[in-house]
Amino acid sequence: MAETTADFxxxxxxxxGGIAGLATAYYLSQxxxxxxxxxxxxxxxxxxxxxxxxxxxxxxxxxxxxxxxLQEESLKEWKTLETQHDCQLLRQNGLLFYGEAxxxxxxxxxxxxxxxxxEKKGIPFEALNAEQLQQRWRMRPKPxxxxxxxxxxxxxxxxxxxxxxxxQAETNGVSIHTGxxxxxxxxxxxxxxxxxxxSGNIFIAKQVVLTAGPWxxxxxxxxTDPLNLEIWPMLWGHYRVEETLRDQFxxxxxxxxxxxxxxxxxxxYGFPCHTPETSLIKVGIDWCPPELRSKTMSTFVRxxxxxxxxxxxxxxxxxxxGIKECVGLYFSPYTMTKDTLFVLDRLPGYxxxxxxxxxxxxxxxxxPLLGKLLAELVLDQPPSFDLSPLSASRECVKPLSTVSA
Numbered sequence: 266m267a268e269t270t271a272d273f274x275x276x277x278x279x280x281x282g283g284i285a286g287l288a289t290a291y292y293l294s295q296x297x298x299x300x301x302x303x304x305x306x307x308x309x310x311x312x313x314x315x316x317x318x319x320x321x322x323x324x325x326x327x328x329x330x331x332x333x334x335l336q337e338e339s340l341k342e343w344k345t346l347e348t349q350h351d352c353q354l355l356r357q358n359g360l361l362f363y364g365e366a367x368x369x370x371x372x373x374x375x376x377x378x379x380x381x382x383x384e385k386k387g388i389p390f391e392a393l394n395a396e397q398l399q400q401r402w403r404m405r406p407k408p409x410x411x412x413x414x415x416x417x418x419x420x421x422x423x424x425x426x427x428x429x430x431x432x433q434a435e436t437n438g439v440s441i442h443t444g445x446x447x448x449x450x451x452x453x454x455x456x457x458x459x460x461x462x463x464s465g466n467i468f469i470a471k472q473v474v475l476t477a478g479p480w481x482x483x484x485x486x487x488x489t490d491p492l493n494l495e496i497w498p499m500l501w502g503h504y505r506v507e508e509t510l511r512d513q514f515x516x517x518x519x520x521x522x523x524x525x526x527x528x529x530x531x532x533x534y535g536f537p538c539h540t541p542e543t544s545l546i547k548v549g550i551d552w553c554p555p556e557l558r559s560k561t562m563s564t565f566v567r568x569x570x571x572x573x574x575x576x577x578x579x580x581x582x583x584x585x586x587g588i589k590e591c592v593g594l595y596f597s598p599y600t601m602t603k604d605t606l607f608v609l610d611r612l613p614g615y616x617x618x619x620x621x622x623x624x625x626x627x628x629x630x631x632x633p634l635l636g637k638l639l640a641e642l643v644l645d646q647p648p649s650f651d652l653s654p655l656s657a658s659r660e661c662v663k664p665l666s667t668v669s670a
Contacts, residue, residue, distance in 0.1 A: 275440075277643055278460050278470035279303040280447050280484065284423070284629055285621045286476035287430035288636025293643060294437035301439045302468060304460070306446035306480075310427050320536055320547060322516065323630035324360050324418040325388050328370055328378025331606075331654050333386060335631055338650055342633030343421070346429065354426050358537060360418030363398055364520035366411050371532055372605045372625065373551055376520055380413055390415045403513040403586035420516065420536060421630055430636070447477070449487040450618070458617055472643050475612070475620040479562050479598040489615070490664035492608065492657065494623055495558045495601045496565060500573045501549030502594035510587035511544040512537075518551075519584070528554055528572060533580050545592065550577055551626070553599075562598065569594040599626040603661035609638055610657035619643055623662065 277293060279286045282305025290303050323340065327333040340355075347354050368377045383390050393412035398404060406412075435441055446463040450473065453459055460468040477484055482491035506514065514537045521531030530552025538544055550573060559565055574594055581588045602608065602623035612618040619642040621628075621635060628635065634650060641648050 272466045273302060273468045275300045275302040275468060275470045277301045277472045277474060278458070278468050279474045279476060280450075280460065281305065281476035281478060281480070282309045282431075282441065282443065283476060283478055284427055284430070284632050285478075285624070285635055285639070286474070287427060287434060288632045289474050289476060289621075289639040289643075290434040290439045290441075290636075291430045291437075292636045292640035294434045294439045296640075296644065301434075302470070303434070303439055303441045304445045304447055304462065304468070305441065305443045306463075308443055309431055309441070310424060319422065319424050320420040320539065321423045321629040322360065322418070322518075322534075322536075323355065323421050324415060325383070325386070326360060326362060326379045326390065326413065326415040326418060327382055328374030329606075330382050330385070331651075332627075333382050333388070335634065335650065339631040339634040342637065346633060350429060350433070352425065352429060354422055354429070355419055356422065356539070357417060357419040358516055359414055359416045361398075361402075361412055361414050361515045361517040362520065363393070363406065363412035363517065364410055364531075365522055366409075366520075367522060371520065371551075372601075373518060373520070373532060373627075376411060376413060383413070383415065388415065389417065402515055403510055405584055405586070414515075418516065420539070421632075423629060426629075426632065430632075447484060450475075450484055451488055452615060452617065456617060471617065473618045474639055474643060475618060475622070476639070478622065478624065479565070479600045481600065481620065481622040483561055483563070485612075489612070491560075492622070492662050492664060493603065494662065495560065496562065497553035497558050497599045497601050497626075498566060498570070498596040499549065499551070499553060499599045499626055500569055500577060500594060500596060501547065502569075502577075503545045503547055503592050504581060505589040505592055506538070506544050506546055507587035507589060508544050513587065514538060514546050514585070519580075523552070527576075529576055530554075533577070535581075535585075548577065548581060558601075565598055567596055569596050599624065601625050604659075607635075607655050608657050608662055609635060609642075609652055609655040611642060613658050620657065 391414040395406040451459040458473040518534045532551035536547040605625045608623045
């Protein structure tokens with residue numbers, strides 16, 4: 266294979282300017298003498314990314330103990346960022362898990378599983394019955410509903426976090442190229458990585474970090490087998506609520522069993538109002554019917570599905586007081602793994618390529634730690650947190666062509 270003349274040379278090229286790519290750029294940029302280039306196909310922030318929006322949840326209330334521990338370490342990093350840069354990135358307002366208490370795990374865990382982990386780890390929480398739920402919030406729980414309230418949870422100001430990582434990375438010398446769509450990767454005979462973009466530019470890097478979210482497999486397919494990932498269009502949006510009740514909405518997640526006869530996945534979530542100017546809550550669903558899932562962004566549909574929109578609307582009006590009109594719905598692409606854990610690893614067979622993918626809609630809250638861990642991979646440093654559950658070689662994410670029958 267012939268060497269290619271590059272338009273740009275770098276120590277590290279990061280592909281994808283979402284939150285994971287920006288955080289990686291930030292942590293790498295703290296190392297001296299590294300030439301770092303970040304490529305983003307659209308703008309930053311990109312409204313078509315899964316990390317788009319003003320707020321994302323953070324919590325330690327997990328059925329998976331590993332994720333709870335990952336969050337604890339991530340919160341330390343978030344708070345360090347707030348201190349170092351004199352800004353507020355987190356808002357602690359608590360989180361309510363409520364609904365049915367069947368002991369089966371969903372993509373967000375379960376109420377019994379979360380309780381077991383919190384009890385084991387000594388995380389403070391309140392257990393509530395249906396009557397207590399109704400007394401505390403303007404909701405209409407079913408008689409068999411129970412709840413867990415973790416007061417130390419809250420939200421990440423996601424737009425602020427994106428801007429912080431971007432501005433600090435640029436201040437530290439990272440060259441950010443927006444409107445630069447990567448179309449192919451290739452490992453040269455010298456072991457470097459050639460990155461070609463739609464505009465015709467060629468970047469040669471010693472190391473590449475692939476943080477392209479739902480576009481990951483499209484890029485992997487240009488030189489190797491894609492991973493076993495699915496892209497789910499996840500519905501979310503904003504609803505106006507009655508002004509007198511704007512302070513009565515907690516941050517919440519509702520667990521209900523799937524209802525196959527109505528295509529209702531049963532999992533819903535919501536955020537409180539967070540600005541004095543508007544009485545808006547962010548709400549969404551946390552499932553996707555199989556027929557809407559895809560393997561590539563080339564078939565991803567941006568228009569929100571009308572049946573899912575109706576299910577969300579019915580749920581809100583049946584379960585919460587004060588719901589008024591919908592003021593906008595969106596489909597965001599979530600890259601899902603079979604076990605809903607991320608992939609954060611070197612690409613098998615390609616030690617010069619590190620990647621993060623399979624965020625499964627829950628990665629944002631871990632961003633500082635994920636960026637730090639990706640930087641450690643690039644720098645060949647021992648990981649500061651156990652990465653073995655996030656291996657790119659685990660069975661459920663191996664390329665389908667290599668998985669034994």
